[in-house]
Amino acid sequence: MNQTLFIIPFYNEGKRISFEEYLQIMGASNEIDFLLINDGSSDDTLDILNKLSEKLENCTVYSLSQNSGKAEAIRQGILHSEKRYEYIGYLDADFSTPVSEMIRLLDNAKNDKKLNIVLGSRVKLLGNQVVRSQARHYFGRIFATIISKIILRVPVYDTQCGAKIIKADIAKKLFEKPFLTRWIFDVEMLLRYKISYPDFLIAVKEFPLETWIEKGNTSIKLKEFLIFPFQILKIYFHYDKRKA
Template sequence: MKTLIIVPCYNESQRLPREEFASFATEHPDIEFLFANDGSTDNTLEVLRALCDGHGNLHYLDLQPNGGKAEAVRRAMLEGVSAYKPQYIGFWDADLATPLNEIPLFVEWMGKGYDMVTGLRLMRLGAQVRRKTSRHYLGRVFATCASLVLNLPVYDTQCGAKLYRAETVPALFTEKFITRWLFDVELLARYCREYGSERAKDKVYEYPLYQWIDVAGSRLKGRDFLKAPLELLGIWRKYRRQ
């Protein structure tokens, strides 16, 4: 019953919360991590080497040259399944916008029979989901468009914390993504193409996070938001039913 978490890392030497990863790994030997250094130009690779040294459940992968988050996650998911044979495998943003202590709760939901559990950043009373107002409203507009494109009642496609049943990985990750930042939307489109929308409505669970923090130092630029409508259109054209 092993869970493997991919952590994409691009120039994360300053931001990576090393102590949090180290103490979580010590407390949870059943959860493994595979950090994917993606052609970083700083000393991320050395930082990862030092972090993984001495922890049997922390591993790293050095991908060259930089290919972007989607490609790094895609390659690490395929590599992770074949090298570590996990039951569940997923990815988690390096800045820990979603805290590590949510992982055991994701695993618990996977145990109920879901194919995929994805973090849902639902601002509500009693939870600590903090986002800048502008990002929140842009995010809501985007999510509504993504839901229309996918024809699925999905609330939040873009959270950087997701877990999959390992058997679904070849169908979802073998082919290269056509988008750089919207691969989460493509993953849902591929799930529907492979297993059908009805199954997606049953077997994909959006898990409302107790805590999510908008961590500074985002690599997402304003122009990426401007590209989003075109990329969504591209997804609609590629994955719509013929």
Template sequence: MKILTIDDQTLILLSVEKRLQEMGYIVKTAASGKEGIATFNTFQPDLVLVDINMPDMDGLEVVKQIRRIEEKKTPILVMSGNTNEDVIMQGFDLGVDDYMKKPVSLNEMVARIKRLIGSPEIQKAPQSGEARMLQKHCVGVVIPCYNEEERLSSKEFKDFAHKNLGYHLCFVNDGSTDDTLRVLEGLKAGNEENISIYDCAKNGGKAEAVRQGMLHLEKDPQLDYIGFLDADLSTDFRDFDELVQTLESSEFKIVSGSRMSRMGADITKESARKIISMTINLIIRTILKMPFNDTQCGAKIMERGIVKTLFTKPFITKWLFDVEIFMRMRKFYGKQEVRKYICEQPLKRWIHADGSKLSMKDSMKIVGQLAKIAIAYK
């Protein structure tokens, strides 16, 4: 049995293709609506799996074209992050046989395909029966790494990338002098579809590593959102995914994690570090003239469209680039408008990890760096 899958996001196409081939289906993919129509004519599939939101020709137009040119009624299954009820009803009016809303598991996708066209004559056992989720949007995550050989939790990163299809993890090796690059290459092996390494020859500091990684991912048109996360996973993936969900369901341009202590949250800091953080945050709020509780949390996600605005120009500080990001947002959108586009979302879990690259001595220098920022962005 032959299946044609049409989607402009390679992260999704590769995952779907691999799973269907595992099940024994013959699969061809198309990265655009026009390519999909051309492939349909030559491939003559038993089922078409199509996304709705594509740039050149959307999924509804693909359905129209297929229904117009074919003699038999090939089953069409829509799998899309577009949950607009009018679009869904229009799809059924045009002749789609089923509509799946992302996020959706590969297991559910396979079950719905079997319901429409049955199982292949020669069935293969899937490599894994666990639930792997196709995300509503494709998300790129920059993870800066400097001498993280001992702290890098390869298993957690691999597990997340394996289970959450649509995420791309980009590890930026910031000129490490230990075996960090070797560890990253081992992590990437076998996960090349959704894990990559951006290797910097020289150490430029966290700000520059994040900047380079963000600009690198911004070139990938399939990514809807791009963010960054600390390599020590002091903010875990469950919280990061909730930041993404907030961005998906709002008009915000950027959602920033916050390590605010609140009921039900597991927020752990060293006592001395906590006192210093409170003092620094007070100064930052004064400079930004915005009521932020925590600008320095290393977990942020934003729309791909604002990445160039925020990251094209190098930052003037190595550790306080988060403050500069918000200063650039304020300068671009204006003092009043900017508040509509930034969300600070409290984390449920955050643990200070041993081996932090920011020493207490560095913390004492921050006041001077904040003064530089205030002057530069006046």
């Protein structure tokens, strides 16, 4: 039995899903189980996912009846997984983080048993291939500074990268309850860990990705960016009183 599960949420991705690409990538990664979450799509996303599941033994589909957002889709996926996995990871449907990079993060987690959470980090370094628009890069740096200095109060560079690896037993605890926000739930997840476990600085680690390519056409709309400050405040006041 495979010891790792990768969860990928989908919402109205029918026109962007390359069936053959998914078939090839997931078929080549047969040491990993994939759980594809249909987040209440209104197009043919579910049909495509079901066809992938029919072709691949390491691929299953879980469909939500209505759109609930990325946070809840991943949460439901983690809680829905019935097999006993050692690690659970999640990544975005557009493969901006390639599965090969997820496996590299997984290897880093396995090589250091002290690590309970491994974060992919989109750091542009000489020799790697991290491609982001300037606007997203600068917005991300402002956001990350606020999160690092005020909310988490630890030096995290990139909470919003969609590539995470978490020990399965820890993931089920951190995702047990619904999140306050739809898009910055990663911050809440890290806060939950920081509040509940005393080893944050040695058990949570970021690794720069060698490849991350922005694919565009993000499902995060302008209004979501505009309400980010309010979401940050919501998280701050909800969790601040619980911090040790």
